[in-house]
Amino acid sequence: MTSLIPILTLLVFLPLCGSLLTFAVRRSDNAVRGVALAFSLAELALSLLPLMLSGQKAAGAPAGFFLYQDAAWIERFGIRYTLGMDGISAVMVLLTAFITLIAVLSAWGVKERCGLFFSLLLALQGAVQGLFLSLDLFLFYLFWEAMLIPMLLLIGVWGTGRPVYSTIKFFLYTFVGSLLMLVAIIALYLMHGAQTASYTFALPELVRTNIPHDIGLWLFAAFLLSFAIKFPLFPLHTWQPDAYCDAPVAGTLMLGSLLSKTAAYGLIRIAFPLFPEASRALTPLIYVVAVLGIGYFAWIAFAQRDMKRMLAYSSVSHMGFVALGIAAWSPVAVSGALLQMVNHAITTGALFLVVGMLEERADSRDLSRYGGTWGKIPLFSFFFLVFNMASAGVPGLNNFVSELIILVGTFRVAPLAAAIAFLGTILTLVYTVRLVQEVLFGKEKKPLELKDLSPREAGMLAVMALVVVYLGVHPGPVLDLFKTPLEVLLAK
Amino acid sequence: MTISDLYTIMPIVITAGAALFVLLCGPMLLSASLTAIGVTASAAAGLWAALGTPASTQAVSGLCFTPLARFLIPVFCFAAAVTLLLSHSYNERRGIKGEEFPATVLFALFALCVLPCATNMLILFLALESVSFAFYILVSMDLNRAESGEAGLKYLLMGAVAAAFTAFGFALLFTGSGTLQLSGALARPDNRAIISAGWGVILVGMAFKLSLVPGHLWTPDVYQGAPAPVSAFLSTSSKVAAAALLLILLALFPPMPELRVPLAALSVLSMVLGNLAALLQQNIKRMLAYSSVAHMGYLSLALLSGSRDGYAAVLLYGAVYTAMNLAAFGAISSLSIDEERELVTDYAGLGFTAPLRGGVLALAMISLAGIPPTAGFIGKFFIFYSAIKGGSIALAIIGILSAAASAYFYLRVVAQLYMHRSQAPAPRAVSLAEGLALCLASAMILVIGVYPGPLLKAIDTALQ
Amino acid sequence: MEATLFYILAAVLLTGTLLAITARQAVRSIVYLVTSFFALALMFYLLGAPLIAAFEVIIYAGAIMVLFLFVIMMLELESPEKLPQPHFTNWLPALLLAGAVVGSLVVLLCSRLRAVPPGFVEIPVRQFAFALFKQYGVAVEVVSMQLLFALVGALYLGRRR
Amino acid sequence: MLPTYLTLMLLFPLLGGLTCALAGRKLPRTLVEVFACATVWGSFLCAVLAAAAYTAPQVITLADWFTSFDLSIPISLYLDPLSLSMTVMIGFVCGLIHVYSVFYMREDQDYARYFALLNLFVFAMLTLVLGETLPLLYLGWEGVGFCSYLLIGFWYADPANADAGRKAFITTRIGDVALMIALAWLFQLFGTLSVTKVNGMGFLMPGSVITMLGILFLIAAMGKSAQMPLMVWLPDAMAGPTPVSAMIHAATMVTAGVYLLARLLPLIGGSQVALAAIAVTGGLTAFYGATCALAQRDLKRVLAYSTISQIGYMMLGVGAGAVTAATFHLLVHAFFKALLFLGAGCVIAAMHHEQDIYKMGGLKRSLPLTFWSFLVGAACLAGIPFTGGFFSKDSILLAVWLKGGVLYQALYLLGLLTALITAFYSFRLVFLVFAGGNGHVHRSSGLTVMQLVLIPLAILGLFGGLLDLPAYLGGGYLSAFFEGLPAGDLLKVSHEQEIAMQVLAGVVALLGLAAAYFRYGKGRAERMREAQARPSALIGFLAQGWYFDKLYHLVLIRPYQACAGFFWERVDHGVIDASVDGLGSGLGGAGRLLGRWSTGKVAVYLISFAAGGALILGYLAWLAL
Amino acid sequence: MSVPLSHVLIVASLMFAMGLGCVVAWRANVIMMLIGIEIMLNAVMLTFVGGSAHWGIADGQLFSLMLMALTSAEVSLALAMVVYLHRRKNTVNTDQFDSMKG
Incomplete structure (x- = not known):
């Protein structure tokens, strides 16, 4: 079956086709929504399909990959169109499909230039899927940058506040990093070519390159910089609150839930395996910025009055755990980091969604405008609370499991870093309960006309809440998927 | 000289014939048909060149249809055809009448076709000067705008001085090596100093042509003053021609290590200055001019590597840059109303009120910024690849960083197009010719961006 | 003897040029220039290029300079007071640049020319003509196209709106 | 099954x-x-x-x-x-x-x-x-x-209630983090997180590690069980409905810390330092809670402080290694404290949600059932001989005494002192609420059922001592039951010594009762008048919980808020973001400067161009020299 | 002739530099700038002729010839432009033509 249907190519190009089709029918808003929904559902179904194959091994694929596709592309440079799926990418692909579906649903109310909006959303999805699947470094880079344009427009055209400033800031930040990464990629390619006389960008090949220590350090630094910006890690984050705040809800969802994961994925899949020594050497640095980030962002989040900005800082703060887990680079820690990526995507995504709904209703993100919603819109408040508690790491919900795994995994390697990082969860709770309290509790400061969730909204949130709970009580299947690929990745 | 020899240089014959024909029969024909003749002729020449087989020996004494010509002539013809397509309605709006415009474009194309075919320096030089010459005329063609004439004067004065430098360089090369022929290794080791002086002087002349710092100062003025289609043509073909000249000469002489530093300095200065000066530039044409300075800086970075990869990168970048700038200036030309839309802010909201042209302009900007999946990315990748391979990693990093900064001003245009409300009335509808030209250019950007394989193969053949 | 003549001519040439570029009146400058071009033509002759020498006199001293004169007259620029003169501050960069260029060129052109040159050879007109029409025929065509378009351009610019 | x-x-x-x-x-x-x-x-x-x-x-x-x-x-x-x-x-x-x-x-x-x-x-x-x-x-x-x-924060509309909930959540989270870290450490050490396995492997590790782990668990317990210094949340937690206070903040949740330590005692018992720390925390907290309870006016707050204090006893018991005693007290305390709270709930319900004990009085007649139950509860709390509380508290004190050493003996004395205070404030409560003239109450059918619920609890509290009678009375069921527990190795004690201790404790409790009677039973009206006046410094100190709240507000909360703002506006915006923006505008300015080079005057262009040429030639000449 | 080639080249360089100096200095008069360019080109021609004589081949002379033709074309166009601009702005001072800058 795998040989008959090019599932991986379909996974990448189905959204792109959807994007074109959506754009083609842009005259009718209903048609646009229908097409977008149909394609994102189809993508979700398609991304569930490979899970049945996990455990098998595809012909010609590197170890751990159960779906694989390879074709010549730009022969002059040995660039190939190589897609492969292992457990990690399977989960990421599924996550992408899921989040995009939610994003499509959340953007139901977009009125202005609806066609273009959904078209960009699907294009973005295609790029992200491609990134999670590509095994050729050049292809990876291509998708890495291709994500930028749809995102740029999503923020800039439909954003609020200072969208142009934010979007260009976002773009420039990520662009600077990724161009330096390009230099590193080329250098690596040339070194590998000089050593083996086979010029290729294939990741499994490049991993075997013998890199001198000091050069490796520079190259790794370039990769790290690029990923750290997208992550974002501590001093490179200032694009992030602006972009998150000013983006439309669906955009924030994609940005916060998926794009930051691409960076973590890049670190796990590319940077660390490629430069084992250099990454060891720079690990203390990553620990420091991760730990600093967890605490610092949580602390700043507390000072925010703008809910979205608070969530933006909260999002970076949580991503610090991912960085921590990756830096530890032990099987347990990395599997925790991967799970945390999934959990963060869903929890943060859901939080942005609920805040977006609130904003839609009362046209304000200012915390002090709200209060006492529990009595007025109980259903909304219920979900609001659930997702906030998930974010605060209440056990039984998803984030707890991954944070625990990260803690346990990291503690073995770097007890101090892990311990300090977990002190940060106190700060997390501080701003979370503040958010909950200011919105749900107390009395209304100003009478607001609030309507409770519509069936569409309730459905979205219910599904997300179910996932939150499911991953909190039974993350086993997901963790199992990570096992084989991590064994391969960490064997080196 | 036989008929078959003539066949091989047929593109040159076609373009020269078309230029003369247009000039002679111009007064009797409609301007639309003149444009049609011009486009047909350039398309024919381009196709002929693309499909013909390169010869190893001279067809006519002084001319030889080389593999390089086979690659470059279609590029030039493409640029000329697009320019002609664009210029028709532009000229009508501006009151640029007469057969002179298409004829001069064809003359420029003729000279451009001669350039890569030349087998000696004299023809090379003459071809290059003819190209400049045609552009002196084209730049000042718009008699209704004072800027056009002013730009023409500036270009002419600078160009003439540069031509003197170039000619002096050729003279020194000749004096040092004793031949004007472009075959075989020429330098006599004992005359190396003269040759290097000649090279230095030629480099200065080419710094003007490629608008490398400090010979770049004319660029913004001329791009601004010239009619937009002319800027499109000028910014692409004349640069590629100059780059090709350098390529031919570099291939001829053994590596000149002493040129490395000057070339590197030119390249770095251009990359940095071009990108910085464009950052806050309000006038879109001047912005593109500075961007062109920067892009030529990248191009000379590839030249610097002195390797086959570097030369291939130069050719690829030439082709890519042609497509990008044609699209950009094409959109600008097509969007201009009674007067040019000069300021970046004049483009507010046009992405939605004029979707095709706005889209093409945005695409061109994205490509110029070097973001995949556009041709600009492949071009930049190749440039920096060759630079790193050539060992100039520091330069590559400077270039990359300046390229990163450059994204700002390209995106500013995109932001204006899509993220600002338009106050101006909706622009007039796009004409068929313009639409065709824009679609051609953007198709090229996308195709090279996604599947550059065939083009790279063609370039490798061209460099044999 | 020839060498002496050459040096004398060189002196005339350079002096003439210097006077030409520093003249206060454009017309006078043209006259100095014609003088120095005559000297140049003689140098061409000495260097074995009689044909070029003749063309130099005919085309340069004859046609081009007259064209200049004609334009100067037409634009009524002959009187010096109508024109601003280059100031000392204008001459300073010019001097510096020219000095730098000459200095570096002299260093480059004289430094390693140690090998014995083949000497100066006179080229017969026959060889010249042969080369012109046999070897560089295409150049003639290109230049003729260029001249044609110079005409086109000049006419276009001269067109009354 | x-x-x-x-x-x-x-x-x-x-x-x-x-x-x-x-x-x-x-x-x-x-x-x-x-x-x-x-x-x-x-x-x-x-x-x-x-x-x-x-x-x-x-x-x-x-x-x-x-x-x-x-x-x-x-x-x-x-x-x-x-x-x-x-x-x-x-x-x-x-x-x-x-x-x-x-x-x-x-x-x-x-x-x-x-x-x-x-x-x-x-x-x-x-x-x-x-x-x-x-x-x-x-x-x-x-x-x-x-x-x-x-x-x-159930009644969330009042921000004060929500604040109390938040405070509880955050304060206990501090302990939770310690627990998480301890957990990660355990896994690093033993490769397992199973309680039973970990308990069996404690001896493998050096004492210092066990001590550290013990301290971490202690911090966890401090948070959850409201021990010093993380006890500030519990009095505020009384903002919740009274049944909640009874259930969560008296009977069950707050004892979780004690339970945790008891559970892990086989592991942390390996370190005497950790045990001492636990005991000291417990002893101090017991004393602290009791003193604070003395000065409270709010009915529920008195009970809250008494809870803190009683849990301190339990901790003390754990610190002395007496799991059985601690658990015994835990169970009995659950019954009588729930009883007290529920009784208080009845009172409050009957008083239209009035909680100030100085505004009550005379409820003995109007709510007899409540009064008797409450009296039983107070007696248990005070440790009046032969109530459940008497036996359980005494077994803890006994264990502490038997543990020996200066520290534990000092703690024993502290515990005894605390018992005295406890007896005093328990009956202060009883006297103020129930004694005196007729109190006006609001009756409802619900109140009757509520009062009925008190009965089983009262019985359990009163006869809770039967669970684990001292050895001289035939030995305890609980001790026998717990015998299998790994850390139940208490020193055997002679019956005489045990009896002596219990007599001492009983006397102390009765002393407290007598003191309360003389102060509040007889001088009730006087006390009422005093309450109108401005409280003395000592009373204020105790009423404010030794000003711990104020201290934390000053030392932690205010700086935290200030720093949050500072980090955001000064550091994040002012330094990091501003430097990036500054870089951007700096580049733009440089670009503008470079753009000014294009003056529009062609002569300048030519000069630059020629200068470039001169430089290149000059460089080449320099190379050739 | 017994003049060393380098002397010819030096004369040519001097002349070239003078022409360059003229172009740079005479910013007030386009026509003088054009004259400067002519001087530069004549220096180039001298170099070519010298080289030609040195190697004994006609190519250099040919180049000179073509340069002459090119120069005349250039001059005619340039002068036409000067006339055209003078008509528009009534000046030959290049500093006046600075409507575009920045």
Whole structure:
């Protein structure tokens, strides 16, 4: 079956086709929504399909990959169109499909230039899927940058506040990093070519390159910089609150839930395996910025009055755990980091969604405008609370499991870093309960006309809440998927 | 000289014939048909060149249809055809009448076709000067705008001085090596100093042509003053021609290590200055001019590597840059109303009120910024690849960083197009010719961006 | 003897040029220039290029300079007071640049020319003509196209709106 | 059968909680109430059945929670005497309180939320008690915290209530983090997080590590059990409905810390330093709580401080290594403290939600049932001889004394002093609330049922001592039951010594009672007048809980808020972002400067161009020289 | 002739530099700038002729010839432009033509 249907190519190009089709029918808003929904559902179904194959091994694929596709592309440079799926990418692909579906649903109310909006959303999805699947470094880079344009427009055209400033800031930040990464990629390619006389960008090949220590350090630094910006890690984050705040809800969802994961994925899949020594050497640095980030962002989040900005800082703060887990680079820690990526995507995504709904209703993100919603819109408040508690790491919900795994995994390697990082969860709770309290509790400061969730909204949130709970009580299947690929990745 | 020899240089014959024909029969024909003749002729020449087989020996004494010509002539013809397509309605709006415009474009194309075919320096030089010459005329063609004439004067004065430098360089090369022929290794080791002086002087002349710092100062003025289609043509073909000249000469002489530093300095200065000066530039044409300075800086970075990869990168970048700038200036030309839309802010909201042209302009900007999946990315990748391979990693990093900064001003245009409300009335509808030209250019950007394989193969053949 | 003549001519040439570029009146400058071009033509002759020498006199001293004169007259620029003169501050960069260029060129052109040159050879007109029409025929065509378009351009610019 | 019982025991309240949470608003009120009570009683039934079926400690693995490489966390439960006795107690007390709540909350519209949280709490508490792996224990640990958070802030419309909930949640989180870190450390050390396995491997590690672990667990317990210095949240937590205070903040959740330490005593008992730290914390807290309770005016706050104080005793017991004594006191305390709170609830309900004890009085006649029950509770609390509290408190003090050493003896004396204060404030309460003239009360049918609930608790409190009578009275059931526990190795003591100690304790308690009588029973009117006046410095100090709240506000909260603003505006915006923006505008400015080079004058262009040429030629010439 | 080639080249360089100096200095008069360019080109021609004589081949002379033709074309166009601009702005001072800058 795998040989008959090019599932991986379909996974990448189905959204792109959807994007074109959506754009083609842009005259009718209903048609646009229908097409977008149909394609994102189809993508979700398609991304569930490979899970049945996990455990098998595809012909010609590197170890751990159960779906694989390879074709010549730009022969002059040995660039190939190589897609492969292992457990990690399977989960990421599924996550992408899921989040995009939610994003499509959340953007139901977009009125202005609806066609273009959904078209960009699907294009973005295609790029992200491609990134999670590509095994050729050049292809990876291509998708890495291709994500930028749809995102740029999503923020800039439909954003609020200072969208142009934010979007260009976002773009420039990520662009600077990724161009330096390009230099590193080329250098690596040339070194590998000089050593083996086979010029290729294939990741499994490049991993075997013998890199001198000091050069490796520079190259790794370039990769790290690029990923750290997208992550974002501590001093490179200032694009992030602006972009998150000013983006439309669906955009924030994609940005916060998926794009930051691409960076973590890049670190796990590319940077660390490629430069084992250099990454060891720079690990203390990553620990420091991760730990600093967890605490610092949580602390700043507390000072925010703008809910979205608070969530933006909260999002970076949580991503610090991912960085921590990756830096530890032990099987347990990395599997925790991967799970945390999934959990963060869903929890943060859901939080942005609920805040977006609130904003839609009362046209304000200012915390002090709200209060006492529990009595007025109980259903909304219920979900609001659930997702906030998930974010605060209440056990039984998803984030707890991954944070625990990260803690346990990291503690073995770097007890101090892990311990300090977990002190940060106190700060997390501080701003979370503040958010909950200011919105749900107390009395209304100003009478607001609030309507409770519509069936569409309730459905979205219910599904997300179910996932939150499911991953909190039974993350086993997901963790199992990570096992084989991590064994391969960490064997080196 | 036989008929078959003539066949091989047929593109040159076609373009020269078309230029003369247009000039002679111009007064009797409609301007639309003149444009049609011009486009047909350039398309024919381009196709002929693309499909013909390169010869190893001279067809006519002084001319030889080389593999390089086979690659470059279609590029030039493409640029000329697009320019002609664009210029028709532009000229009508501006009151640029007469057969002179298409004829001069064809003359420029003729000279451009001669350039890569030349087998000696004299023809090379003459071809290059003819190209400049045609552009002196084209730049000042718009008699209704004072800027056009002013730009023409500036270009002419600078160009003439540069031509003197170039000619002096050729003279020194000749004096040092004793031949004007472009075959075989020429330098006599004992005359190396003269040759290097000649090279230095030629480099200065080419710094003007490629608008490398400090010979770049004319660029913004001329791009601004010239009619937009002319800027499109000028910014692409004349640069590629100059780059090709350098390529031919570099291939001829053994590596000149002493040129490395000057070339590197030119390249770095251009990359940095071009990108910085464009950052806050309000006038879109001047912005593109500075961007062109920067892009030529990248191009000379590839030249610097002195390797086959570097030369291939130069050719690829030439082709890519042609497509990008044609699209950009094409959109600008097509969007201009009674007067040019000069300021970046004049483009507010046009992405939605004029979707095709706005889209093409945005695409061109994205490509110029070097973001995949556009041709600009492949071009930049190749440039920096060759630079790193050539060992100039520091330069590559400077270039990359300046390229990163450059994204700002390209995106500013995109932001204006899509993220600002338009106050101006909706622009007039796009004409068929313009639409065709824009679609051609953007198709090229996308195709090279996604599947550059065939083009790279063609370039490798061209460099044999 | 020839060498002496050459040096004398060189002196005339350079002096003439210097006077030409520093003249206060454009017309006078043209006259100095014609003088120095005559000297140049003689140098061409000495260097074995009689044909070029003749063309130099005919085309340069004859046609081009007259064209200049004609334009100067037409634009009524002959009187010096109508024109601003280059100031000392204008001459300073010019001097510096020219000095730098000459200095570096002299260093480059004289430094390693140690090998014995083949000497100066006179080229017969026959060889010249042969080369012109046999070897560089295409150049003639290109230049003729260029001249044609110079005409086109000049006419276009001269067109009354 | 045991696995089924245990599973059902957990599932009942979970099911109840989820049903109430998701569908409660749509269901009729009575159904929800009945359902909620039924699930908890079902759970209690299971606990009883499990107790009946219990033979020996047993680990029951139900399912896999998550596994990542060698980190494997099953959902497994551990039933041993400790957890068994806890589950029975929890089931019973919570069941009673559920019934009580039905009437207490009769007027509130948010019944669904209330019962959902109450049921979820029971689930979480049982998980905490039964969890065999530490993460599962932690699940319950955080779960109770979460429910407590929402229940304290149940009447969320008043920001003060929500603030109290928040305070509780955050303060206990500090302890939770310590627990998490300890957990990670344990895994690093032993490669497992199973309580039973970890307990068996403590001797493998050096003492210093065990000490550190012990301290971490102690911090965890401090948070949850409101021990010094993390005790500030408990008095505020009284903002919640009174049944909640009874259930969570008296009987069950707050004792979780004691339970945790008792559970892990085989591990941390290996370190004398850790034990001493626990004992000191307990002793100090006991004293602190008692002193604070002296000066409170709010009925529930008195009880809250007394809870802090009593849990301090339990900690002291654990610190002395006396798990049995600590558990004994835990159980008895659960009964009588729940009793006191529920009694207080009746009083409050009858007084139209008036909580100031100086505004009460004379309720002895109007609420006789409440009075008698409350009296029993107060007697237990005060340790009046032969009540349950007397025996349990005494066994702790005995264990401390027997532990020997200056530190423990000092702690014993402190404990004795605390007992005196305890007796005093307990009866102060009784006298102020119930004695004196007629009090006007508001009667309702609900109140009757509520008072009925007090009876079983009163009986249990009064005769709780039977659970573990001293050896000279025939020995205790509980001690025998706990004998199998790994750390139950108490020194044997002679009956005479034991009797002497108990007499001493009894005398102290009676002294306290007498003092209270003389101060509040006789001079009641005088005290009432005094209460109108400005309190003295000492009273203020005690009433404010030794100003710990103010201190924390000054030292932690204010700086925290200020720093948050500072980091955001000065550091994040002012330095990091501004430097990036500055770089951007700097580049733009440089570009503008470079653009000015294009002056428009062609001569400048030519000069630049020629200068470039001259430079290149000059460089080449320099090379050639 | 016994003049060393380098002397010819030096004369040519001097002349070239003078022409360059003229172009740079006479910013006030386009026509003088054009004259400067002519001087530069004549220097180039001298170099070519010298080289031609040195190697004994006609190519250099040919180049000179073509340069002459090119120069005349250039001059005619340039002068036409000067006339055209003078008509528009009534000046030959290049500094006046600075409507575009920045």
